[in-house]
Amino acid sequence: MHVVIVYDVGIERLDAVRHVLKKYLTWIQNSAFEGEITAGKLEEVRLLVSQVIDKEKDSVVVYAVNNPSWLEKKVWGREKGSTDNVL
Amino acid sequence: MHVVIVYDVGIERLDAVRHVLKKYLTWIQNSAFEGEITAGKLEEVRLLVSQVIDKEKDSVVVYAVNNPSWLEKKVWGREKGSTDNVL
Numbered sequence: 001m002h003v004v005i006v007y008d009v010g011i012e013r014l015d016a017v018r019h020v021l022k023k024y025l026t027w028i029q030n031s032a033f034e035g036e037i038t039a040g041k042l043e044e045v046r047l048l049v050s051q052v053i054d055k056e057k058d059s060v061v062v063y064a065v066n067n068p069s070w071l072e073k074k075v076w077g078r079e080k081g082s083t084d085n086v087l
Numbered sequence: 088m089h090v091v092i093v094y095d096v097g098i099e100r101l102d103a104v105r106h107v108l109k110k111y112l113t114w115i116q117n118s119a120f121e122g123e124i125t126a127g128k129l130e131e132v133r134l135l136v137s138q139v140i141d142k143e144k145d146s147v148v149v150y151a152v153n154n155p156s157w158l159e160k161k162v163w164g165r166e167k168g169s170t171d172n173v174l
Binding site for chain 1: 140149
């Protein structure tokens with residue numbers, strides 16, 4: 001499946017969340033990663049992220065489509081993921 | 088169509104971007120809005136956002152699916168959009 005993951009986590013936990021996500025997905029911008037991933041790998045991501053976030057305060061939202069062609073992507077302004085260094 | 092919009096913009100332009108997006112979509116978390124929108128309204132959003140972002144520095148990414156049932160959403164941790172005040 002193809003996923004987009006956006007996160008809103010406390011600054012002290014940002015590095016840990018990004019460290020997990022960048023092992024599996026592509027960095028898009030400040031608070032978003034995306035990429036192709038299997039259901040099994042996504043469950044790995046969920047478990048690892050669950051270990052580092054504060055579930056009362058932090059939010060991680062996963063949008064998934066089974067067929068990547070269903071998801072149209074447009075960039076307004078700068079396409080950061082392709083030009084900036086990954087965190 | 089159903090869209091998810093994520094943005095990474097300079098702090099001095101954040102309020103202006105959010106001001107546009109919240110007129111059309113639902114706030115999900117710090118840097119993301121989502122909702123149903125027509126192609127015409129999305130073009131309005133694009134024009135308004137283009138007026139307030141710095142296109143050399145800021146990035147706004149729009150993910151769109153034609154059928155909302157194609158997009159599966161999961162929340163890990165806190166579901167901010169439903170419980171917190173919109174910005």
